Amino acid sequence: MGLTLQGLSKSYYNPHLDRQMKIINSLSxxxxxxxxxxxxxxxxxxxxxxxNLIAGIESxxxxxxxxxxxxxxxxxxxxxxxxxxxxxxxxRTLLENVLLGCEIQxxxxxxxxxxxxxxLNQFGLASFTNHYPHQLSGGMRQRGALLRTIxxxxxxxxxxxxxxxxxxxxxxxxxxxxSSIWNQTRHTVLFITxxxxxxxxxxxxxxxxxxxxxSVLQELIVPxxxxxxxxxxxxxxxxxxxxxxxxxxxx
Amino acid sequence: MIKKKWKDRIPSxxxxxxxxxxxxxxxxxxxxxxxxxxxxxQIAQALWETRQLLWMHTLTTLLETTVxxxxxVIFSLITAGIMVLSPWIKRLIYPFLIISQTVPxxxxxxxxxxxxxYGLTPKIIIIIxxxxxxxxxSLIEGLELTDRDxxxxxxxxxxxRWQVFYIVRWPHALxxxxxxxxxxxxxxxxxAVIGEWLGSSSGLGVYLTRSSHSFLTDRVFAAIFTITLxxxxxxxxxxxxxxxxxxxxxxxxxxxxx
Numbered sequence: 001m002g003l004t005l006q007g008l009s010k011s012y013y014n015p016h017l018d019r020q021m022k023i024i025n026s027l028s029x030x031x032x033x034x035x036x037x038x039x040x041x042x043x044x045x046x047x048x049x050x051x052n053l054i055a056g057i058e059s060x061x062x063x064x065x066x067x068x069x070x071x072x073x074x075x076x077x078x079x080x081x082x083x084x085x086x087x088x089x090x091x092r093t094l095l096e097n098v099l100l101g102c103e104i105q106x107x108x109x110x111x112x113x114x115x116x117x118x119x120l121n122q123f124g125l126a127s128f129t130n131h132y133p134h135q136l137s138g139g140m141r142q143r144g145a146l147l148r149t150i151x152x153x154x155x156x157x158x159x160x161x162x163x164x165x166x167x168x169x170x171x172x173x174x175x176x177x178x179s180s181i182w183n184q185t186r187h188t189v190l191f192i193t194x195x196x197x198x199x200x201x202x203x204x205x206x207x208x209x210x211x212x213x214x215s216v217l218q219e220l221i222v223p224x225x226x227x228x229x230x231x232x233x234x235x236x237x238x239x240x241x242x243x244x245x246x247x248x249x250x251x
Numbered sequence: 252m253i254k255k256k257w258k259d260r261i262p263s264x265x266x267x268x269x270x271x272x273x274x275x276x277x278x279x280x281x282x283x284x285x286x287x288x289x290x291x292x293q294i295a296q297a298l299w300e301t302r303q304l305l306w307m308h309t310l311t312t313l314l315e316t317t318v319x320x321x322x323x324v325i326f327s328l329i330t331a332g333i334m335v336l337s338p339w340i341k342r343l344i345y346p347f348l349i350i351s352q353t354v355p356x357x358x359x360x361x362x363x364x365x366x367x368x369y370g371l372t373p374k375i376i377i378i379i380x381x382x383x384x385x386x387x388x389s390l391i392e393g394l395e396l397t398d399r400d401x402x403x404x405x406x407x408x409x410x411x412r413w414q415v416f417y418i419v420r421w422p423h424a425l426x427x428x429x430x431x432x433x434x435x436x437x438x439x440x441x442x443a444v445i446g447e448w449l450g451s452s453s454g455l456g457v458y459l460t461r462s463s464h465s466f467l468t469d470r471v472f473a474a475i476f477t478i479t480l481x482x483x484x485x486x487x488x489x490x491x492x493x494x495x496x497x498x499x500x501x502x503x504x505x506x507x508x509x
Binding site for chain 1: 398400401403404405406407408409410414418419422423425497498499
């Protein structure tokens with residue numbers, strides 16, 4: 001159960017070198033239902049391709065993507081996908097933006113609206129419902145984008161470096177806040193990040209990817225119980241984990 | 252906010268009045284004859300004296316421009332929509348669009364009058380020709396969304412082609428569509444005047460040529476004033492529409508006239 005990738009491979013044609021480039025090589029891992037898993041790897045290792053495959057934007061050359069034991073290769077609309085940029089539509093108010101997924105999937109408008117208002121409150125965005133994205137701060141926009149992903153209504157979320165563009169302080173704040181949201185909802189989360197601390201703070205399991213073509217280098221269990229206090233990052237167990245991750249990533 | 256806007260405009264308004272004053276003063280002191288350059292007051296007088304005649308001609312021009320402009324918008328919407336949805340048709344039509352813009356209007360207009368007579372139809376066609384290009388090009392530019400990430404997001408949500416069109420492409424195109432409309436609106440008045448000029452029984456272009464042939468220079472200026480005013484009214488109208496249709500754009504920096 002949960003999200004399983006089995007022997008996934010993908011190549012692209014590179015016109016400069018005039019040959020096929022293998023981006024992902026026989027990638028396999030599993031995310032159990034309700035767990036938070038981080039994917040970490042050197043930059044340019046093919047993470048965005050992995051995202052596109054899982055989100056159903058592209059199809060793998062070979063291998064299987066299983067969601068709760070059904071095959072979703074090349075099928076979109078099964079997973080809540082949050083890309084790196086917030087991608088809020090500038091001509092829509094925050095409320096209209098967070099309801100985008102419901103609109104595309106033709107979900108019941110009344111229910112969706114009720115749900116949206118409930119969540120906007122929880123996300124601390126209630127007083128910005130009718131603001132346009134350009135009137136919001138970076139942190140708020142990112143929360144809006146996450147809310148749009150959650151309101152899409154799928155139990156599995158794919159978050160692609162969602163906090164990469166935020167400043168360090170906002171980032172820490174939003175990490176804690178994501179952790180508290182996740183502890184309430186217990187979505188199945190695949191979280192893609194560059195940030196080792198972020199991965200340790202949030203996830204149950206960290207998957208380390210190799211250089212391109214990407215495959216799994218190692219899987220590490222983060223032993224701290226959820227919900228976590230940010231202070232766990234200062235414990236010696238956490239520092240050991242961090243050292244191990246750094247060794248794997250920087251060679 | 253509105254008050255502040257007016258305050259911002261006072262200097263340019265004062266400067267305009269100053270220029271009018273200088274014009275009045277210099278033409279009188281230099282004793283320039285009426286048929287070469289009338290004074291602003293003489294122009295105002297001509298405007299007032301021929302107001303009924305002017306109004307009648309203005310109505311004709313107004314009718315031509317409005318019909319021509321609206322038809323151009325409809326054709327542009329259809330053409331741009333088809334071209335964006337089908338790249339093949341786009342490749343087919345695009346060269347013709349460019350050519351339609353490079354053929355000199357002044358050469359086509361007499362032909363149209365030759366074929367279609369002195370009625371409204373040739374003028375409306377001229378207006379459609381001049382307006383079609385800026386509107387269509389601005390629409391195509393706006394509709395062609397290049398942000399792959401945004402398209403991927405919509406795709407991941409399972410959006411259909413039509414949903415991508417009305418949720419993202421269309422609103423994305425609106426600002427550029429309205430800039431096209433603003434340009435086309437001023438072109439449309441010009442197109443109408445040229446059409447009338449080449450052969451017509453009524454319209455501001457007719458008033459203009461008749462006055463000019465009779466050396467009634469004050470009336471020529473009165474016609475210029477009316478034509479300018481008409482273009483300005485169209486421009487303002489479209490700017491107001493744009494503000495209603497684009498509430499997410501706080502202030503358009505290019506839009507100094509409003």
